[in-house]
Amino acid sequence: MRYFPAVAIGLSAVAIGWPATAQTRPLCFEPGTAQLTAGAYATVREVGLEMQTGPGRWPHAVLGGGVADDAPAMDRERIDQILLELIRVGVGVGRVKIEPSAYKATDCLPLAVVRDGPPYLAISEFAAIFFPERLAEVAPDWRRRMRFIVADYQPGRTVYRVQGYADTAGSAAASMAISRRRADNVASELIRQGVRWDDIVVEAFGETRLARPTPDGTAEPLNRRVVVDVRSRPAASPR
CATH class of the missing domain: 3.30.1330.60 (OmpA-like domain)
Known part of the structure; x- marks a missing residue:
């Protein structure tokens, strides 16, 4: 399984100095x-x-x-x-x-x-795509960033588990519905970028599993998200 930082957004750089001796x-x-x-x-x-x-x-x-x-x-x-x-x-x-x-x-x-250096994560891959309140469409900037998680896609071997979430601002039923629409829209964008539907699993969790726990009726940006978990499908056992 590939690990993505839990709340990494887009890309971030770590400045440790340009290598003076590297070619x-x-x-x-x-x-x-x-x-x-x-x-x-x-x-x-x-x-x-x-x-x-x-x-x-x-x-x-x-x-x-x-x-x-x-x-x-x-x-x-x-x-x-x-x-x-x-x-x-x-x-x-x-x-x-x-x-x-x-x-x-x-x-x-x-x-x-x-050639030699300490291990570090210089660029963070995003794990979550975030949404404005009451909206489910994937913004253009997030569509651009999604290219990084499909760049090494291998049909039949890579699985994208797309998990939709919502905040507690609406009713439980409304939160479940919008979390599903968000997940469906992210899955559609993956397909648009070349991923086969057979390699996508879509799930919706509504206002459960909050990234930032809040009281009921609270609008919270961190909870309006879709998490994309990228895994390698186990190789089939030889018959």
């Missing part, structure tokens, strides 16, 4: 776009192979060009594209650290592999 390689984009060049795709594949087979203890990747939440959409999309490609070649997002870099002013970002 950096540029990952370049087609000018003015978030499309990686053919050479950048090849570099990502090389990095993935090195991190899985190379020497060293706790190898991790360091990506330059970290951006703030209010950065231009292009900057955020470029970081996202690199992270998605690293996930696709087997580098868990928890093994990537984002650092500020002067490369951000160009069409290239630097990527380095650090």
